[in-house]
Amino acid sequence: MTDDIEVxxxxxxxxxxxxxxxxxxxxxxxxxxxxxxxxxxxxxxxxPDGVAAHAVAFMQTWGAYxxxxxxxxxxxxFSDGAGTVCAVFRHRAHDTATGERFDAPExxxxxxxxxxxxxxxxxxADSAAVVEYLNKVAGLTSSAAxxxxx
Numbered sequence: 001m002t003d004d005i006e007v008x009x010x011x012x013x014x015x016x017x018x019x020x021x022x023x024x025x026x027x028x029x030x031x032x033x034x035x036x037x038x039x040x041x042x043x044x045x046x047x048p049d050g051v052a053a054h055a056v057a058f059m060q061t062w063g064a065y066x067x068x069x070x071x072x073x074x075x076x077x078f079s080d081g082a083g084t085v086c087a088v089f090r091h092r093a094h095d096t097a098t099g100e101r102f103d104a105p106e107x108x109x110x111x112x113x114x115x116x117x118x119x120x121x122x123x124x125a126d127s128a129a130v131v132e133y134l135n136k137v138a139g140l141t142s143s144a145a146x147x148x149x150x
Contacts, residue, residue: 004079005077005079007026007112007116008085008108008112010022010026011023011026014026015071015073016071016072016073023055024051024052027048027051027118028114028117028118029047030046030118031045031046031048031050031119031120032044032045032046032118032120033045033051033119033121034119034120035054036123036127038127039061039131040061061134062093064095065094065102065137066093067094070092071092073091074089075087075089076089083111083112083113084109084110084111084112085110087108087110088105088106089107090103090104090105090106091104091105093133093137095137097137100133100137104124104125104126104130105125106124106125108121108122108123109121109123
């Protein structure tokens with residue numbers, strides 16, 4: 001059995017490397033991902049199809065603003081030794097057209113079972129600041145974000 005932190009570390013590496021197949025391999029079939037519903041990729045996503053849709057929504061939102069430098073999460077991991085892993089990391093973006101940058105802390109809480117992530121919940125330090133940045137650079141608003149998730 002793999003150490004729970006290593007499972008989550010592998011998932012983070014897949015996100016940083018934009019390795020879609022590697023990311024999918026980190027999740028169990030009964031995965032549940034939770035993000036603030038105000039975010040364009042937010043809501044509750046379940047199962048392999050939900051993971052894929054969540055990843056696509058995230059990349060549609062951030063892909064143009066996250067080059068290799070911004071994709072680095074600089075995560076620190078903590079485990080309770082009973083299946084819960086917390087990660088403290090940076091969420092970064094750069095709009096090369098306007099020069100606008102975003103850099104804020106985020107926390108993820110992950111439940112690991114049988115070497116797979118079964119539950120994932122992210123907490124932005126300030127979800128409103130995320131939406132404000134996206135509104136500046138991409139013209140998204142909360143209602144536009146909700147429409148994209150529908």
